[in-house]
Amino acid sequence: MQLFDEKIEAMLEQVQKAPRYTGGEMNAVRKDWDSVALHYGFCFPDTYEVGMSHLGMKILYGLVNREPDQLCERFFMPWTDMKALMEQENVPLFSTESRRPMADFDLLGFTLQYEMSYTNILAMLKLGRVPLHREERRRDDPVVVAGGPCAFNPEPLADFIDAFMIGDGEEVTLQLTAAVRDWKPTGAPREVLLRTLAAIPGVYVPAFYDVAYNADGTVASVTPNDPAAPAAVKKCVVTDLDSAYYPREFPVPYTEVVFDxxxxxxxxxxxxxxxxxxxxxxxxxxxxxxxxxxxSLARDLEKATGYEEISLSSLSSGDYSCLPELIRALMKDLEKERVSISLPSLRIDSVLKESLEETQKVRKTSLTFAPEAGTQRLRDVINKGVTEADLMEKVTDAFSSGWSAVKLYFMIGLPTETDEDLDGIADLAAKVVRCYFSVPKEKRAKGLRVTVSTSSFVPKPVTPFQWEPQDTLEELKRKQAYLKEKLRAVKGVNFNYHTPELSFLEACFSRGDRRLGRVLEAAVNRGCILDGWSDLFSFENWMAAFADAGLDPAWYAYRRRGEDEVMPWEHIDSGITRRFLRHELEKAQRAETTRDCRHGCNGCGLNQWKGVCAYANPGHV
Amino acid sequence: MRILATFEKQERLRHIGHLDIMRAMQRALRRSGLPVSYSKGFNPHILLTFASALSVGAASTCEIMEVSLDEPVEPGVFMARMNEALPPEMQLTGARAVDERRPAAMALVRAARYDIRLPEDATRTLGAAIPGFLAQAEIITDRKTKSGVKPCDIRPLIHALEMRENHLLAELALTETLSCKPAMLLTALCAFTGIPEPRAMVTRTRLLGETEAGAIVPLEEL
Structure with a gap:
């Protein structure tokens, strides 16, 4: 260990941002390695700053470390300078806490947040000297698992991951760690463990499924080849969040991270x-x-971390049923500690806003709105329940209460989009600008800044648009140029857009099949890592990797899936019925909206978890 | 009341910059639940000062901070509460109450002692060169400042220098206007000796201040 540590110290002197690798944070776990029966490595396939901002990591880290006979330490993707030094100095990827090599751990768990981090998983396993393919792993090699939103189509990673956890991780993770812990001392072969894992609800073991393809390249079937494997793996659902584990402390980084x-x-x-x-x-x-x-969580977390800011996190915090009461209560509880609460910017009632302005330092930097599409027709197609009147009301409100910077998020390349919808984006931006000037000068803040930001639409599994083709790269680029030209005419508006090549690759992998594992491997060999960081992204290398694997990315991204086509993730059961998704697609094509579930059950299929969805109508099937 | 406390920054944390250590200390003060004073004004912050910024890459056994409290707290209690709130690599080693009218420790620093750990092979050559190195009338080396690199004579800034086993022990001037960083010393000594600069592990071991009578004493004892 001594030599290994010396080498690491020498490397840290040479890299940028050494604190990414030093650990030693407050609340980082410091368990004695030999005092526990199971060593879990939580692996975040991106840099420390990104990983330390991730809520799922904080939950699972606390969850496993709460078990007296288990420990959880962290692994992150090193930056290119560190990676090169590790390769040169022959130092394997090591954990942040005890600087143990990755291969010493019993179980490695990757979180799948974003398709473009898949190659980082491969690169981390290689750096950690863990056999890359699950088939090559021997009894003493770590068991490699993965979970997170992208696990709902696990197939592109099926060659590298021993088991996937589908759905909420709070309960299944401990079932998994216990299974590995109990198997380890038995001396039984790896296959015995895999059977145990496959029998845990919500766990998908790809070795136990065979994929057959049709002559046209589409998937013909995914069938279990072992009695332990269910025909479909149903996702885990934590039925009651109040009794589910949530950490009351978590490591506090020294350096600033994305969400600090x-x-x-x-x-x-x-x-x-x-x-x-x-x-x-x-x-x-x-x-x-x-x-x-x-x-209670907020009070404990404030005490344990010393943070001065709390953000309320969820997909749509404005919909939390008693949001004003919650914010008032938190403000009262934490007033003495001078904790500020960052709020979802939308849907705050006006009384609350006044009390906020009195008591809080509301940083009036920038407000973000996401109309997603430029015309009402297209917003109806995507069922984004925002009208132009809503937006204008909110923007006027923001300008008259002191904000002067507004960000507007849109997607381009949405199904049924025409140039008229792009014109709509420019119109909306112009209306926002006019809105600012309509607020009396003495009431509004100086320095209007409107930013229009577009991303390219990526069709995703388990959405009504899972059958839809993505716009071609040429078309996306044409639309970007068109919009850029349109927005040039609107004074006071900045325009920025995502790299469409990244969205194209996302589209390949989000709905891709098992064969894409070959592409990932070729891409890593060609140096495609940390692609989420645009300065490192090389589209040419990716195209070469597809060629190496003999696969056509256009076939994956641009093809409209047949109504009855077997999806590569057909054996993963999200609880949402295919019938519901198809019905939603048809409504989209007719630009018909679907009501918010709060106003009545739409029958998506989640009512199969009895009593969990507060809005479910048991009559719907 | 004002508390002066000494703390260490162990080797594991040596790459954490001064501002990040400051923020970690502020968070620890908040975690401790001690009655720390905040500044007045629109953006209140904890009234915390460090005697001296430590270079990135250096460890320390003797950093000094001062913090104001709204209510009196026994220094022993202060230390115990803070050490519960701080990670093991950043523990307080002492605390005492100081007169609030006294100038800030920052203004009283005059010099610092460093322990520069070197690889075995470099120590003999460098150790042997010390008498000749110090006998020079001036030692010109580059000082990196905000406005660029400037030549600077560090001879008067070296108060003491000796090699003990593989540790180069140095006492160097450290004031707001004139100071010599251990890296500058090592660069100059290696240039004088004609050997390439070896890897060095710098630990600050003492911050020194000046009494009214002109004596140089450990800063925390002032």
Missing amino acids: RIMLEIMRGCTRGCRFCQAGMLYRPVRERSLETLR
């Missing part, structure tokens, strides 16, 4: 049913934490 504050998850799920939104489907049903639980 207390994150309080007030609810899970969303009732709005935007048709492009995968999270809105995956995290159903909506469950809320009670006011009392949240107050």
Whole structure:
């Protein structure tokens, strides 16, 4: 260990941002390695600053470390300078806490937040000297698992991951760690463990499923090849958030990270049913934490972390049923500690806003709105229940209460989009600018800044648009140029947009099949890592990787799926019925909206968890 | 009341910058639940000062901070509460009450002692060169400032220098206007000796201040 530590110290002197690798934070776990029976490595396939901002990590880290016979330490993707030094100095990827090599851990758990981090998983396993393919792993090699939203289509990673956890992780994670802990001393082969894992509800073991393909390349079937494996793996749902584990402390980084504050998850799920939104489907049903639980968590987390800011986290915090009461209670509880509460900017009642302005330092930096589409027709297609009148009301409100910077988020390339919808984006931006000037000069803040930001639509599994093609790269670029030209005419507006090549690759992997594992491997060999960081992204290398694997990315991104086509993730059961998704797609094509679940059950399928969804109509099937 | 406390920054944390250590200390003060004073004004902050910023890459056994409290607290209690709130690599090693009218420790610092741990192979050459190095009338080396690199004579800033086993022990001037960083010393000594600069592990071991009578004493004893 001594030599290894010396080498690490020498490397840290040479890299940028050494604090990414030093650990030693307040509340970081310091368990004796030999005192526990199971060593879990939580792996975040991106840099420390991104990983330390992730709520799921904080939950699972606390959850596993609460078990007296288990420990959880963290792994992150090192930056390129550190990675190169580790390779040169022959130092394997090591944990942040005890600087143990990755291969010493019994169980490694990756979180899948974003398709473009998949190659980082492969790169981390390689750096950690863990055999890359699950088939090559021997009895003493770590068991590699993964979970998170992208696990709902696990297939592109199926060659590298021993088991996937589908759905909420709070309960299944401990079933998994216990299974590995109990198997380890038995000396039984790896396959015995995999069978135990496959029998845990919500766990998908890809080795036990065979994929057959049709002549046209589409999936013909995914069938279990072992009696331990269920025909479909149903996601885990934590039925009661109040009794589910939530950490009362978590490591506090020294350096600033992306979200450097207390994150309080007030609810899970969303009732709005935007048709492009995968999270809105995956995290159903909506469950809320009670006011009392949240107050107690907030007090404990403030004491344990020393943070001065709490953010209320969820997909749609404005929908939390007693948001004003919650905010007032938290403000009262934490007033003495000078904790500020960052709020969802929308849907705050005016009384509350006044009391906020009195007591809080509301930083009037920038307000964000996400109309997502430029015309009412297209907003109806995607079921984004925002009207132009709503937006104008909110923007006027913001300008008259002292904000002068507004960000507007849109997607381009949405199904049925025409140039008229792009014109609509420019119109909306112009109306926002006019709105600012309509507020009397003495009432509004100086320095108007309107930013229009567009991302490219990526069709995702388990959404009504899962059958839809993505716009071609050429078309996306044309639309960006068109919009840029249109917005040039609107004074006071900045325009920025995401790299469409990244969205294209996301589209390949989000709905991709098992064969794409070959592409990931070729891409890592060509140096495609940390692609979320635009300065490192090389589209040419990715295209070469597809060629290496003999696969056509256009076939994955641009193809309209047949109504009855077997999806690569057909054996993963999100609880949402295919019939519901198809019905939603048809309504989208007719630009018909679907009501918010709070106004009546739409029959998505989640009512199968009896009593969990507060809005379910048991009559719907 | 005002408390002066000494704390260490162990090797594991040596790459954490001064501002990040300050923020960690502020958070620890908040975690401790001690009655710390906040500044007045629109953006209140904890009234906390460090005697001296420590270079990134250096560890320390003797950092000094001062903090104001709204209510009196026994220094022993202060230390115990803070050490519960701080990670093991950043513990307080002492605390005492100081007169609030006294100038801030920051203004009283005159010098600092450093322990510069070197690889074995460099120590003999460098150790042997020390008498000749110090006998020079002036020692010109580069000082990096905000406005660029400037040549600077560090000879008068070196108060003491000796090699003990593989540790280069130095006492160097440290004031708001004139100071010599251990890295500058090492660069100059290696240039004088004609060897490439070795890897060095710098630990600050003492901050020194000046009494009214002109004596140089550990800052925390002033």
